[in-house]
Each structure stands twice: as structure tokens, then as C-alpha cells.
Amino acid sequence: MSDITVHIIDREGVQHDVAAPTDMNMNLMEVCKAYELPVKGTCGGMAMCASCHCYIESDHDLNEPSEDEEDMLDQAFFVEDNSRLGCQIFMAPELDGLTVRLAEESE
Amino acid sequence: MIQTDLIIIGAGPTGLFTVFEAGLLKMKCHLIDSLPQPGGQLAEIYPKKPIYDIPGYPVVMAGELVDNLMEQIKPFNPGFTLGESAVAIEKTEDDKFIVTTNKGTQHMAPSVAIAGGLGVFTPRKPPIANLPAFEDKGVDYIVRDPEKFRNKRVVISGGGDSALDWTVFLADVASEVSLVHRRTSFRGHLDTVDKVQELAQKGKVKLITNAEVVDVHGTDKLSQVNIKQKDSDDLNVDCDYWLPLFGLTPTLGPIADWGLEIEKNAIVVDNATDYRTNIEGIYAIGDVNTYPGKLKLILCGFHEATIMVQSAFKRAFPDKKLSFKYTTVMGGVGSLE
Numbered sequence: 001m002s003d004i005t006v007h008i009i010d011r012e013g014v015q016h017d018v019a020a021p022t023d024m025n026m027n028l029m030e031v032c033k034a035y036e037l038p039v040k041g042t043c044g045g046m047a048m049c050a051s052c053h054c055y056i057e058s059d060h061d062l063n064e065p066s067e068d069e070e071d072m073l074d075q076a077f078f079v080e081d082n083s084r085l086g087c088q089i090f091m092a093p094e095l096d097g098l099t100v101r102l103a104e105e106s107e
Numbered sequence: 108m109i110q111t112d113l114i115i116i117g118a119g120p121t122g123l124f125t126v127f128e129a130g131l132l133k134m135k136c137h138l139i140d141s142l143p144q145p146g147g148q149l150a151e152i153y154p155k156k157p158i159y160d161i162p163g164y165p166v167v168m169a170g171e172l173v174d175n176l177m178e179q180i181k182p183f184n185p186g187f188t189l190g191e192s193a194v195a196i197e198k199t200e201d202d203k204f205i206v207t208t209n210k211g212t213q214h215m216a217p218s219v220a221i222a223g224g225l226g227v228f229t230p231r232k233p234p235i236a237n238l239p240a241f242e243d244k245g246v247d248y249i250v251r252d253p254e255k256f257r258n259k260r261v262v263i264s265g266g267g268d269s270a271l272d273w274t275v276f277l278a279d280v281a282s283e284v285s286l287v288h289r290r291t292s293f294r295g296h297l298d299t300v301d302k303v304q305e306l307a308q309k310g311k312v313k314l315i316t317n318a319e320v321v322d323v324h325g326t327d328k329l330s331q332v333n334i335k336q337k338d339s340d341d342l343n344v345d346c347d348y349w350l351p352l353f354g355l356t357p358t359l360g361p362i363a364d365w366g367l368e369i370e371k372n373a374i375v376v377d378n379a380t381d382y383r384t385n386i387e388g389i390y391a392i393g394d395v396n397t398y399p400g401k402l403k404l405i406l407c408g409f410h411e412a413t414i415m416v417q418s419a420f421k422r423a424f425p426d427k428k429l430s431f432k433y434t435t436v437m438g439g440v441g442s443l444e
Contacts, residue, residue, distance in 0.1 A: 040372075044403075070294075075267065077234055078319070
């Protein structure tokens with residue numbers, strides 16, 4: 001299966017166009033970490049820490065956030081309508097061209 | 108002063124298993140952890156989550172793994188300093204280390220293993236630029252003495268148990284309580300949520316939902332918070348205190364200032380030898396360390412602990428010859444008094 005391209009805008013506003021495999025059940029947090037983008041992923045992708053909070057900037061149709069994800073977004077800051085946890089977005093062919101912006105990190 | 112053969116900073120899975128491997132070499136260990144209970148992230152963040160990559164366990168709950176590790180290290184009778192964080196370290200003239208906690212408890216040993224995971228759990232702070240200037244001047248992340256809010260105007264932020272609990276409690280103490288939350292539903296215990304709604308209806312609590320505090324104002328202390336609302340104009344609320352209650356998050360903390368080589372919030376170690384840091388006698392194992400190819404997995408922490416204690420043994424007992432033994436050959440693990 002071929003890779004998709006994901007556009008990740010870091011906290012300095014720099015856009016990184018990265019290739020992400022769609023056949024490894026990878027989530028966006030893991031993709032960020034693989035490219036050494038500054039996402040902590042403290043909890044290891046269980047929607048339990050909000051360190052992978054990001055904004056979806058393209059109009060891709062994503063799965064609705066689960067109640068767990070919403071609960072965790074309560075502990076993030078500057079949450080917007082397009083806020084998501086990167087670890088809950090799984091790489092799939094229909095997400096080719098996805099553009100996300102990393103949210104401000106809390107101390 | 109607590110004296111031991113090996114000080115372990117961090118009582119997460121890696122720290123706990125270190126006691127086992129050190130115990131096999133007849134080394135006595137003492138663990139220090141800022142949390143009140145052992146288990147680290149597993150106990151604090153996800154006790155009910157299943158873990159699938161522990162060899163021999165197709166699935167195990169995080170909390171159960173901690174319980175099992177505690178059972179496994181019991182024969183080695185480790186010491187614990189819980190609810191205190193290691194803040195300072197010094198080297199003695201005879202090449203030992205003294206580790207001091209924030210409460211002043213001192214520990215001495217020839218070696219220190221830092222198994223601090225992602226660090227010390229501290230309150231999550233909103234990224235508002237001038238917020239640090241108001242800390243302890245109207246902005247509190249933890250409620251220590253509720254009496255200080257008597258007859259004061261208090262704004263609370265958050266949607267979890269601690270935000271809701273304090274809203275209910277302070278409704279009878281403070282002159283004014285506003286609860287700011289980013290959406291209309293809350294994740295706290297149902298009865299607490301109901302209680303907050305009831306207080307709001309009675310006018311004892313002002314509920315500001317679909318909203319977020321985005322700025323703080325004041326001259327020498329906090330006097331106002333600026334609230335951004337989703338469906339209406341920004342709101343300025345005059346207040347004496349703002350309590351942002353957004354849970355806990357780990358940070359490396361004081362360890363970062365111990366002169367250890369740090370890279371990307373982790374301690375650089377030599378993985379070709381024994382997970383030693385740049386300071387002889389201090390090791391770093393588990394999620395807290397980094398080296399080429401590092402994976403932050405519990406099972407990697409277990410491996411690192413095992414290798415590391417062989418080296419710590421030589422520092423604890425320089426005259427003894429290390430003889431590695433398999434537990435199967437020993438017919439058990441023995442014990443330490």
C-alpha cells in the first residue's frame with residue numbers, strides 16, 4: 001500500500017510535508033514522533049494526556065472524537081472546534097493531504 | 108539519613124523491577140517517588156488500561172502489573188520514600204551520593220539509578236504568557252488551604268473532578284464562584300456534576316461554559332481574568348483568585364539541573380555499557396533516558412535495569428566478585444532482610 005502525504009505545521013509555523021504509511025495502523029502522534037516533530041505523546045497514544053493536541057486545518061472527513069478524547073481535550077488549552085488529539089487519528093488512504101497544526105504545548 | 112546500596116529515583120515499573128534484579132545480587136534498594144503510591148504512570152494515568160507487550164502476558168492491566176511487581180520485589184524488602192520528589196544530589200568525599208527530597212529526607216548510597224520516567228507529576232499550566240507573574244499572587248494550581256478563599260471572588264477552570272469538587276466546596280466559602288469550562292458537559296462524577304448544576308440554578312455558582320480563560324490581568328496581584336466565549340463576546344471577570352485545575356502532567360523537574368547531559372527532555376546514557384550517565388555512579392534507565400535507537404517501552408526499562416545493576420554492584424561492593432546466577436538454578440530468588 002502506498003504512503004499518504006500529511007502536512008504538519010509546527011509551533012513555529014513551519015510546514016513539514018511528510019509521508020505516512022497507511023498499512024501500519026499508525027496514528028498522527030506516532031507520525032509526528034517518527035519525524036522528530038515536537039509532540040511528546042506522554043501516554044503512548046491512549047488519549048490520556050493531551051500532549052498531541054492539534055488543529056485540523058483541512059476539510060477531511062474524520063471520525064468523531066470519542067467521549068474519552070473529549071474528556072482529555074478538557075485538560076488541553078486553546079481548544080477549538082477543529083481540535084483533536086493526534087493519537088486518535090489513524091492514517092488511512094482517505095486522509096491523503098491532511099493538514100494539521102500543532103497546538104501550543106502546556107508546561 | 109537513609110543508607111542503602113542503591114537509590115532508585117522513580118517507583119514506576121522500571122524502578123520497581125530494578126529492586127528485583129539488584130536483590131538477586133544481594134543489593135538493598137530504596138525508592139523515591141513524588142507520587143503517594145508506587146507504579147508511576149501506570150498507577151497515576153492509566154491503572155485500568157490493558158498492556159499487551161509484556162512478555163508472557165498476552166494482556167495485563169497496568170494496575171495489576173504494578174501489584175505483581177510489588178509482589179515480586181517483596182522478598183528484597185525495599186525502602187520507600189513516597190510523596191516526596193528528589194530535588195538535590197551531592198557527591199560525598201568517599202564517592203557516594205546523597206539525594207535530598209523536597210521535604211528534606213536524605214538518602215545515601217554508592218550509586219543512584221534515575222528511573223524517573225517522564226518526570227515529576229506537576230499541575231498542567233495554561234500557556235498564558237504572563238501567567239508565571241501571577242503564581243501565588245492570585246493564581247493557584249493546587250488548593251492547599253481553602254480558607255484563604257473565604258469571602259473572595261474565585262474563578263475555577265476545568266471540567267474534571269478536581270474543578271467540580273472545589274466548585275462545590277468553595278460555593279459555601281467564597282463570596283463568588285465562577286466555573287469556566289470549554290464545553291457544556293463535564294467528565295466528573297455524576298453526582299458532583301448534578302450538584303454543580305444545582306448550585307448554578309440557585310445562583311450560588313456562575314457557570315460559564317463553551318468558554319476558556321485566555322488572559323490574566325492585575326498590577327501587583329491578580330484582579331481580572333479574560334474569558335473567550337464560543338458563542339458570544341469576550342468576558343472580563345473581576346476576581347481575587349483563578350484556579351486553573353487541568354490535571355497533572357510529568358516534567359523532568361529538578362533532575363534537569365543536576366549536571367547530567369540532557370537531550371530532548373531525556374538523560375543521555377551509554378547503552379553500549381551499563382546505562383551510565385555522564386556522572387560516574389549515576390545511571391538512568393527506562394523512559395527517562397535516551398540513546399540511539401531508544402524505545403520507551405516497559406520491557407526495555409526492565410532490560411536496562413538488569414544490565415545497570417551489574418555495574419552498580421561493583422560500586423557497592425568493590426571487593427566482591429560478581430557472580431551472575433540464574434533464578435532457575437537458585438531455585439527461587441532468595442531474600443534480603
